[in-house]
Amino acid sequence: MTAPTRATGLVGDRAGRAPRRSRTTYLFVAGYVILLxxxxxxxxxxxxxxxFTTADGAFTGFDNFATSAQDFRFLPAVGHIALYLVFWLALLVILVVALSLLLHRLASHGTSRALRFLFYIPGALTGAASVMIWLFMLDPTVSPVSFLLRRLGYATFGExxxxxxxxxxxxxxxxxxGAGxxxxxxxxxxxxxxxEVLEAARIDGAGAWHTAWHIQVPMLRKWIVYMVILAFAGGTQLFVEPQLLSQASVGVAGRDYSPNQLSYDFAFQMDNVNGAAAISVELLVVGLxxxxxxxxxxxxxxxx
Structure with a gap:
C-alpha cells in the first residue's frame, strides 16, 4: 500500500506543480507580448x-505609394541603400563567421574570452555615439590613424x-x-x-580549413540565415549614420540619403505623414x- 500511495502522491504533486509552472511561463511571455x-x-x-488614406481619413488606395515613388529623391535613396546592403551583408557574413571560427580555435589558448569582450565593447555604444567616434576617426586633422588616411591620399575630412x-x-x-x-x-x-564530429574529422586527416568549410560552416547555416535576415531588416532602416554625417559635413551625405531619411523628410519637412507612412510600409514589405x-x-x- 505504501508504494501506490507514494506514487499517487508523486503524480498529484506533479499535477499540482504543472499549472503553477504554466502560469509562470505565461506571465513571462505576457510581458513580451504586451511590448510587442x-x-x-x-x-x-x-x-x-x-x-492607404488621406490626411482627412479618406481611403486613397495606392496614391500615397505613387506620390512617394515619383519623388525625385526616391530612386537615388533606394540605390544608396541597396549598395550599402551589399557591403554591409558581405562584411557581416564573411568577417563574423571568420572571427567566430578564430575565437573557437583560440579557446584552448585562453585568449578567447578577452577577445570576445573586446569584440563586444563597440556594441555597448548607441548608434549616435558610434557615429561621433567615427567622425573623429575619419578626420585626418585629428584622427589617431591620420597617417594611414594620408597614406591613402586623403588630406581633408571632405575627401x-x-x-x-x-x-x-x-x-x-x-x-x-553590430558585429560583436x-x-x-x-x-x-x-x-x-x-x-565527436570534430574529433572524427581530425582523425580522418581534415585540417583546420577543411573542418571549418565542410563541417562548422554548414552547421552554422541557420544561424547565418538568421543573422542575415535581421541585418537586412536593420540595414534598410539606415538613418542615424547619414543623418549625423549630413549635419557634420554640411550636407555631403544629404538629408535624403536613405529611404528612412526620406520618410522622415516627408513627415516633418513636407508635412506629408501619409507619404512617410507609405515609404515605411514599403520597407516593411521588402524586409518581410x-x-x-x-x-x-x-x-x-x-x-x-
Missing part, C-alpha cells in the same frame, strides 16, 4: 492605415567622406557597432557542435519578402 503589441503591432497597423565612399563607410560603422554581438552568438553556436525567401530557401525551420 504596444511598440510593434499597433504602430505597424497605424502606419498601414495612414499609407574621406566623398559621396562615392559613403556606402562602404556606413557599412564599416555598422559592422564595428553576432560574433558571440556564432561562437556559442560553434560550441554546440558535438566534439526577403525574410520569407531566405527562410524558404534555407529550410530554416526544418528539423535537423
Amino acid at each position: 503589441a504596444a511598440f510593434g503591432i499597433v504602430p505597424t497597423g497605424y502606419a498601414v492605415y495612414f499609407a 574621406v567622406i566623398a559621396p562615392g565612399h559613403l556606402p562602404l563607410l556606413f557599412a564599416l560603422i555598422a559592422f564595428w557597432t 554581438g553576432w560574433i558571440v552568438v556564432m561562437y556559442g553556436a560553434l560550441n554546440n557542435i558535438p566534439t 519578402a526577403v525574410a520569407t525567401v531566405f527562410v524558404a530557401r534555407s529550410g530554416f525551420f526544418d528539423a535537423e
